[in-house]
Amino acid sequence: xxxxxxxxxxxxxxxxxxxxxxxxxxxxxxxxxxxxxxxxxxxxxxxxxxxxxxxxxxxxxxxxxxxxxxxxxxxxxxxxxxxxxxxxxxxxxxxxxxxxxxxxxxxxxxxxxxxxxxxxxxxxxxxxxxxxxxxxxxxxxxxxxxxxxxxxxxxxxxxxxxxxxxxxxxxxxxxxxxxxxxxxxxxxxxxxxxxxxxxxxxxxxxxxxxxxxxxxxxxxxxxxxxxxxxxxxxxxxxxxxxxxxxxxxxxxxxxxxxxxxxxxxxxxxxxxxxxxxxxxxxx
Ligand code: URA
Numbered sequence: 001x002x003x004x005x006x007x008x009x010x011x012x013x014x015x016x017x018x019x020x021x022x023x024x025x026x027x028x029x030x031x032x033x034x035x036x037x038x039x040x041x042x043x044x045x046x047x048x049x050x051x052x053x054x055x056x057x058x059x060x061x062x063x064x065x066x067x068x069x070x071x072x073x074x075x076x077x078x079x080x081x082x083x084x085x086x087x088x089x090x091x092x093x094x095x096x097x098x099x100x101x102x103x104x105x106x107x108x109x110x111x112x113x114x115x116x117x118x119x120x121x122x123x124x125x126x127x128x129x130x131x132x133x134x135x136x137x138x139x140x141x142x143x144x145x146x147x148x149x150x151x152x153x154x155x156x157x158x159x160x161x162x163x164x165x166x167x168x169x170x171x172x173x174x175x176x177x178x179x180x181x182x183x184x185x186x187x188x189x190x191x192x193x194x195x196x197x198x199x200x201x202x203x204x205x206x207x208x209x210x211x212x213x214x215x216x217x218x219x220x221x222x223x224x225x226x227x228x229x230x231x232x233x234x235x236x237x238x239x240x241x242x243x244x245x246x247x248x249x250x251x252x253x254x255x256x257x258x259x260x261x262x263x264x265x266x267x268x269x270x271x272x273x274x275x276x277x278x279x280x281x282x283x
Contacts, residue, residue: 110209123240152267
């Protein structure tokens with residue numbers, strides 16, 4: 001049976017933060033199986049031990065998972081001292097304390113996950129898991145193949161060389177003077193996609209995350225959210241190699257409507273969006 005530190009368990013119950021839980025323990029407010037615990041470091045077995053705070057039994061909140069289509073112009077934070085719109089403003093109807101999994105910039109739109117499952121959130125964000133994130137990037141002007149090739153192999157940013165990525169060039173639109181590129185990355189550094197293109201002096205006109213692991217925004221309007229289905233949660237856990245009964249194995253992404261014929265691909269083949277790919281030079 002898995003044991004867990006008492007303060008961690010209390011915070012997992014959604015009662016207070018881990019730090020505040022430590023204060024409650026030291027203040028003599030916490031009982032385990034009827035015995036007051038006042039020292040830190042005690043571990044409990046959540047499956048059998050009963051924890052009370054001020055005489056009230058506490059139990060972990062049910063784990064919840066949401067997918068949200070973040071609009072531009074909102075910060076990924078649970079609160080903002082400057083009073084700007086936050087992603088939480090869109091999730092007011094959710095009564096459970098859920099948190100964003102990673103972040104999208106103020107001016108980035110698209111897929112953002114929320115959960116109170118700290119283990120899954122941490123695993124999804126950890127670079128060692130390599131969970132894919134796909135972005136649609138609109139860049140001002142035309143883009144050189146050699147730059148997309150270089151981005152697919154890795155470029156040197158101030159925080160190190162980026163891991164190999166997959167890119168698809170959907171071509172230049174003369175009406176808007178923009179080029180649309182899809183990039184799939186396996187890590188999630190701060191402002192990574194913008195910095196990758198800025199490395200080659202491109203100006204990012206619009207950035208949207210369109211897929212995360214096997215999930216897409218299909219059917220979700222800007223500003224809307226929905227609960228993930230059990231199978232979707234199972235799939236995310238499988239990608240992170242976390243236990244969840246039966247698991248599905250796919251890190252596959254549903255087909256999307258962007259289907260220009262003249263797209264070109266860069267980076268290793270057989271990656272997430274394989275069904276949309278063509279060999280290089282296949283315009
Ligand atoms: N990369 C960025 O540059 N910004 C985001 O919001 C997400 C990925």
